[in-house]
Amino acid sequence: MASVTLSDVKKTYGNVPIIHGLSLEVQSGEFLVLVGPSGCGKSTLLRMIAGLEDINDGVIAIGDRIVNDLPASQRNLSMVFQSYALYPHMSVRKNPAFGLSNLKMPGPEIERRVADAARILQIEPLMERKPRQLSGGQKQRVAIGRAIVREPQLFLFDEPLSNLDAELRVQMRVELAGLYQRLGTTMIYVTHDQTEAMTMATRIVVLNKGRIEQVGTPYELYNFPRNKFVASFIGSPKMNMLDARGRVRQGGHCGPRQPHPARRHRRHRPHQHRHSPRATEPWHIRRSDRARQGDAGGIPRQRSLHLCPPRQRADRAGARRRRRQNPQWRSRNPRHQRPRRPLFRCRRPAFGRSEVTGHGLPAPPQLALRLLQTNPPTVLAAV
Amino acid sequence: MMMTLMIPYHVVLIPQYLTFLQLGWVNTYLPLVVPRFLASDAFFIFLMIQFFRQLPRELDEAAMIDGCSPFKIYWAVILPLSLPAMTTAAIFSFIWTWEDFLGPLVYLNDIKDYTVPLALRMFLSQDSVSEFGQMFAMSVLSILPIILFFVIFQRFIIRGIAMSGMK
Numbered sequence: 001m002a003s004v005t006l007s008d009v010k011k012t013y014g015n016v017p018i019i020h021g022l023s024l025e026v027q028s029g030e031f032l033v034l035v036g037p038s039g040c041g042k043s044t045l046l047r048m049i050a051g052l053e054d055i056n057d058g059v060i061a062i063g064d065r066i067v068n069d070l071p072a073s074q075r076n077l078s079m080v081f082q083s084y085a086l087y088p089h090m091s092v093r094k095n096p097a098f099g100l101s102n103l104k105m106p107g108p109e110i111e112r113r114v115a116d117a118a119r120i121l122q123i124e125p126l127m128e129r130k131p132r133q134l135s136g137g138q139k140q141r142v143a144i145g146r147a148i149v150r151e152p153q154l155f156l157f158d159e160p161l162s163n164l165d166a167e168l169r170v171q172m173r174v175e176l177a178g179l180y181q182r183l184g185t186t187m188i189y190v191t192h193d194q195t196e197a198m199t200m201a202t203r204i205v206v207l208n209k210g211r212i213e214q215v216g217t218p219y220e221l222y223n224f225p226r227n228k229f230v231a232s233f234i235g236s237p238k239m240n241m242l243d244a245r246g247r248v249r250q251g252g253h254c255g256p257r258q259p260h261p262a263r264r265h266r267r268h269r270p271h272q273h274r275h276s277p278r279a280t281e282p283w284h285i286r287r288s289d290r291a292r293q294g295d296a297g298g299i300p301r302q303r304s305l306h307l308c309p310p311r312q313r314a315d316r317a318g319a320r321r322r323r324r325q326n327p328q329w330r331s332r333n334p335r336h337q338r339p340r341r342p343l344f345r346c347r348r349p350a351f352g353r354s355e356v357t358g359h360g361l362p363a364p365p366q367l368a369l370r371l372l373q374t375n376p377p378t379v380l381a382a383v
Numbered sequence: 384m385m386m387t388l389m390i391p392y393h394v395v396l397i398p399q400y401l402t403f404l405q406l407g408w409v410n411t412y413l414p415l416v417v418p419r420f421l422a423s424d425a426f427f428i429f430l431m432i433q434f435f436r437q438l439p440r441e442l443d444e445a446a447m448i449d450g451c452s453p454f455k456i457y458w459a460v461i462l463p464l465s466l467p468a469m470t471t472a473a474i475f476s477f478i479w480t481w482e483d484f485l486g487p488l489v490y491l492n493d494i495k496d497y498t499v500p501l502a503l504r505m506f507l508s509q510d511s512v513s514e515f516g517q518m519f520a521m522s523v524l525s526i527l528p529i530i531l532f533f534v535i536f537q538r539f540i541i542r543g544i545a546m547s548g549m550k
Contacts, residue, residue: 073450085441099449
């Protein structure tokens with residue numbers, strides 16, 4: 001087990017900067033997931049830690065050792081590649097043993113370690129086969145086996161599950177999480193699949209264009225995204241971004257997914273007007289009671305949002321005044337009509353914040369997926 | 384290197400002859416065998432380079448993490464995987480050497496050392512009647528070793544073996 005410290009690490013390809021002065025502390029025994037859209041530099045970062053890619057500036061330390069100039073083999077780490085990169089001409093038994101024999105390890109010790117790994121990964125019946133005789137999932141296991149026999153301080157995974165089919169991916173995800181719990185070694189895992197990130201990570205680093213957008217536990221990232229990028233990147237289905245102006249009444253706010261935790265302390269400022277994108281999940285949206293009675297009176301209840309564009313609401317206030325004077329009066333202006341039917345009604349789910357499964361996923365994403373089936377997201381786009 | 388591929392054999396023949404003369408190799412099989420054995424043709428270099436290029440880079444990197452020196456990566460990982468390309472090179476090299484006419488004609492003086500193409504040539508006579516029937520019969524026989532060689536080695540030319548550890 002080892003911690004990894006990156007301080008002000010930079011990388012450029014020619015004149016194109018890929019990583020712009022990135023600093024990150026990976027604690028010992030942590031399962032850190034690097035996640036981000038393709039081309040954000042997450043694989044490059046991993047390869048820099050592995051020593052497969054030079055760094056242009058900054059310091060990388062594994063444990064107490066600065067490893068800037070150490071070759072990959074001396075950094076005491078193992079890496080699992082996206083394409084597995086098994087040696088095609090070696091059997092399943094020889095593949096992991098090859099690295100160990102390079103370390104001049106005695107034969108019986110090599111055999112013991114390989115046998116241990118085979119037992120853990122349940123590949124014992126395959127030991128004499130060549131990689132071409134294995135299925136994708138089996139190859140993946142062998143690749144992981146090759147990584148664990150070295151008993152390194154640090155594991156690096158470069159999108160190891162992206163070549164597997166959906167079912168196998170879920171299965172391997174569980175197995176990897178189990179492996180992590182058994183070994184407790186520091187792991188750095190690159191993926192673009194946020195489900196993988198949310199389910200396996202103890203901490204997630206969201207990268208975008210070579211910069212860290214946010215570092216935090218899956219729970220923090222999901223519930224308190226620091227900016228719009230993180231908010232829209234994490235969560236399935238995607239979080240809705242509404243350009244809204246609302247009045248926030250005492251004790252009320254637009255939903256638990258606030259753009260910033262600090263906002264949560266402002267709840268005692270009544271009738272505050274805001275022009276900011278508010279982030280909401282489908283279950284945060286609910287037609288207000290007063291809206292249901294034909295009255296467009298702001299946001300009367302906690303976590304409820306009256307959905308109509310601001311201008312329409314302002315016009316409707318004028319129309320309402322005129323109607324009060326003359327009950328027969330009806331505006332022809334379509335903007336003065338009743339607001340469109342609400343998107344859908346959905347109460348906030350009953351489970352609370354503490355309900356976090358294992359070290360990863362808070363329950364809402366599955367619920368969001370369920371909602372998606374009943375309420376197509378196209379409805380949301382109408383807002 | 385493209386240039387060496389483009390220069391006709393006949394241009395380098397005389398300098399090569401002089402070199403081998405100084406080495407004392409003329410009138411032996413060495414000038415014919417040794418360069419071919421080393422597959423020193425530019426064509427083979429292109430063939431091998433193209434093959435190495437299509438080997439996945441992750442294999443090198445995996446070997447690097449496994450603690451291999453560059454030579455060890457070449458010896459233990461790349462070389463065993465290059466068997467198809469090496470076999471192709473071997474087959475070509477063998478065929479070209481076997482059927483070479485000009486080389487033996489220049490380097491071999493003794494009639495008892497003559498190679499098959501030279502011997503076949505002896506069926507043709509400028510003075511008397513050429514024996515075409517016998518010449519064609521021998522021609523057919525002379526390609527038998529090539530066919531045999533190919534049949535034996537073609538099983539190593541299995542493309543895709545290098546990719547089988549990958550996705």
